[in-house]
Amino acid sequence: MSTTDVVAPATTDELVAALARATPMTRLLAGGTDLVNDIRRPGRQTDLLIDLSHMPALSYVRHDGDMLRVGAMTTFTELQADPLVHEHAFCLERAASQVGSAQIRNVATIGGNVANASPCADGATALVALSAEVTTLDGSGHRATRPLRDVLLGSGRTALTDGEAIVEFAFAALGNEHRSAFAKIGWRTAVSVARLSMALVVRFDPVAEVLSEVRVGLGAVGETAFRDAVLEGLLEGRPADEESARILAEGCADAVRRSIPGRYSLPYKERAAVGLAYDAWNALRICPPCEPAWG
Amino acid sequence: MTEDLRYVGKSYPVHDVAQKVTGELVYGSDLNFPGMLHAKLLLSPIAHGMVRSVDSSRAEALPGVIRVFSHLNSPADTYCRARIYPGQECAIDETLFSEHVRFVGDRVAAVVATSQAIAEAAVALIEVDYEELPALLTTEQALERADVPIHADGNLLYEHHIESGERVDTSGGVLVSSTTGTPRVHHAALEPHVCVAQGHSTGGLTVWTTSQGVYGVRTVIAELLGLEYHRLRVIKVPMGGSFGGKTEFILEPVTAFLAHETRRAVKLLFDREECIRATMVRPATETTIRTACAADGRLLDFEAATTLDSGGYAASTPDYADHMCEKVTRLYRLPHYDHRCQVVYTNTPVAGAARGWGAPEMITAVEIHLDKVARRLRLDPVDLRLKNLIQPFDIDPVTDMSLGDARVVECLERGAVAFDWTARRARARGKGRYRRGVGVACGAHKNGMFGHFPEASNMALKMNEDGTFELSASLHEVGCGVVTTMKIIVAEVLGVHPDLIAAGEADTSTTPFDYGTFGSRMTYVAGACAEVTAKKLKSAILAAAADVLQAPVEELVAREGVVYVAGAEARSVAFRDIARFGDMKHLPAIRAAVTYYATSNPGSYSVQFAEVEVDCATGLTAVTDFLAVGDVGRAINRGMVKAQFQGAVQMGIGYALYEHVDVDEAGRSGVDGFKNYHMVNAPDMPDIDVLLVEHEGDHGPFGAKSVGEIAMVPTAAAVVNAVNNALGTELSDLPLIPDRIIAALAASAGGGA
């Protein structure tokens, strides 16, 4: 029978030393909410498990100039309750609050959410809309920073190499003129992965009264969470009115059609996309709540 | 009478709650014996085919592997997993290991090894070569392809036809037809299936199982392995839920075989994926109903045709079909009733026993149909039902038996008031994204198996030297509180607190014959047996007390564990003093053993009301309010009766809206765990009000009738009817997952969303 070594580094030096031992059969353990299920599957073999849960230094939310920095081991419970996240990354707070159940959120981390690279990862969808970048550390102690969209390659696939750990996410903190929101449709109200999710970030200039810096992250409609440039372009420069909501909703349905042509779930998702878009739009609170005529 | 009851009708926790909470309770998977081996099954990865060869050499070479079994080195005898007594008629079509595999999950081989990990690793090393046959995944395909027999006698496993009454003139009547599909669902007991068996060096065998009926387990294993019954002991162990999924004998025969062959203790424990794929599911059914109604709503004619998907093996599905044909006339007065049921083999997971045994399937179809009739006639659904429901002591024309003190009309009338039905039904459904609706459904079920075969139970009760009691009965606690129920009944008769009574669970070596906990028979049949047994014991106590007190037995009264001479209450003896005062002269005789035969099988009824809110954008349905009314005769353990309804509503909402085990083109189920098998969880559960109608007019203990199964019979239909009310649709293909709701809305909007 194969055996698995477990190391639990407590310092960065110990982490680097552990990462230096990594092989293709090595796994990092954060909250374990994805990993434990995965390594129990038949045929999975793990030679080394690097347990990150003894690394308090990887768990933080910090304001740093214009940036917000989030440690990879920050749990969703922490993100959901963090005043800086509330103020500067509201969509991430909302996404965090809708992950799984309280028990899951207590241990599940943002780093694990991204590294697991599920197309329906809520944290990843929010971070994509926030245009986050990812900082990693490897077994030679080398730190590298690249855009999140370069890390997420597809369902279950990332650009991370063996022995490369995510240590931090960073993104421009949203300011007073920014609004953000997150909406999700699952199979039921709680403890359900997303069938469709959207993170929305806009800048609303109260003087010019137009939308700018529009960023839309979509989850669960493609191989991985992605930003939809077409959709973003539709809203850029528009007023915050009911017509913009309609354009967003139509555009969202279109984006879904483009992402999953011919899929069985398409007739459902293209309609649900409209509901999703209105949920996200109304949560921005930049114009009175509106809804389409539901036939 | 009711006012005099001391213990019956109050609320008590299940008997082992403290052990559950503290973790002391030993479940099947906790069992461990010296030298115990672990088994792992190799399950067929294909839906239909022949095993051409099995090469187990690499598995056998793995250190720690004791033996590998397949059809090559095991009995080819067939058995029926649902047989509960010798000679019982049933479809005998299953072997321990299959050469002809009939569904994804069929048993192909087993490894017995010194650890679970080794057994798992070894299974992966077995090489099986299959010759694939066409996979017939629907009943239509299976009936069409007679050239691809899933079993030797063809794919049409069973047919049943019931007709009662005479056709009446329906000209001028309103004709309505509907087709309802109910899904294949996973029972989803929290505890997975497990069995432990010890092969003894003497050739005997002991089996520990989370079964609902140990005597049936003994029958099937003894016949399969050629063992004499007295050398085979089957013991019921605590279980974490069943809902019918552990009624039939799925792991027991194979575990017993492995233990018998190796003469060792062997544990076979399934994981969730195996439970979903390879134990049993609630059968998928499709029922077409045609009715003719007079303009005032009276049903004139009722014709139904049901197709039931049995999956790869028969299990209990033929009996299920019979029972589906015995539901409608328990509920409605029908001048003419005609029901054809066919059961069809397919290459899908085996279907069999599930809570309600055909009633949820059939009643769902009936109640969705009746709402359609009500729409055609522009009648309120409650009024339509009131015109057709059976009345107390009606004779069921199908079984020719009295329905007993059947109070379904009262359930409906009181429920409609409590739910404020008329006002809620009249309220606007809404035009925006969220639409509201209310729905109602009635349901009927039975009380035991009287009418099908001699329905009986056995119990023995004795008084201990200190005035406490021990009940010996083959009880199977499956989560519905049967042990506590029996204690309460005995306590009420004897006039002592239930805590003074000990009762254990079934063990074929030490507890008397009983069929088990299923068929809604425990309270009504076994409970009546407990009542009679306790009365007999009480007579023995009074006879002893008469001797101790030197008073005629007719003058004695017993209260709170003390026997008094009526009118001279200073002369008394406590139960606990009878042994001492009587110098043990009487105590040995203070025992009673009773065989109780049931003589009736009345209806149990439930009427349920649901309010829903449907999100027209996402197709998600929220059940926002729920009322369950039950005609239960008499609540023995009131809290438990309510909990049965609440749990049943959770299950029924899942049946209506979420749960289904579908298979893909290769016959593989798309769900393999609770990650993708969605049940309703706490955030989506409505408040559930439970209203009990208690009349005590039948033969159960203190008038009690069954509750565990009837509680979920009308739930799904009430929810579906509420959705159809909210949306103005006629959805009848369950479950109403969001995609189906959106598709229906798109269709009704003329193609565009």
Ligand SMILES: Cc1cc2nc3c(=O)[nH]c(=O)nc-3n(C[C@H](O)[C@H](O)[C@H](O)COP(=O)(O)OP(=O)(O)OC[C@H]3O[C@@H](n4cnc5c(N)ncnc54)[C@H](O)[C@@H]3O)c2cc1C
């Ligand atoms: C019941 C349940 C409900 C759930 N509901 C949701 C939900 O609603 N929304 C949602 O998005 N997810 C959900 N999930 C999935 C899961 O909880 C999240 O993806 C979670 O964020 C994973 O984080 P973790 O810390 O548990 O990661 P782990 O399981 O420990 O790790 C996940 C993967 O990431 C790798 N990894 C972990 N940390 C790092 C790191 N720092 N650097 C590089 N690689 C790393 C691991 O090796 C592993 O491959 C649910 C899971 C469960 C069990």
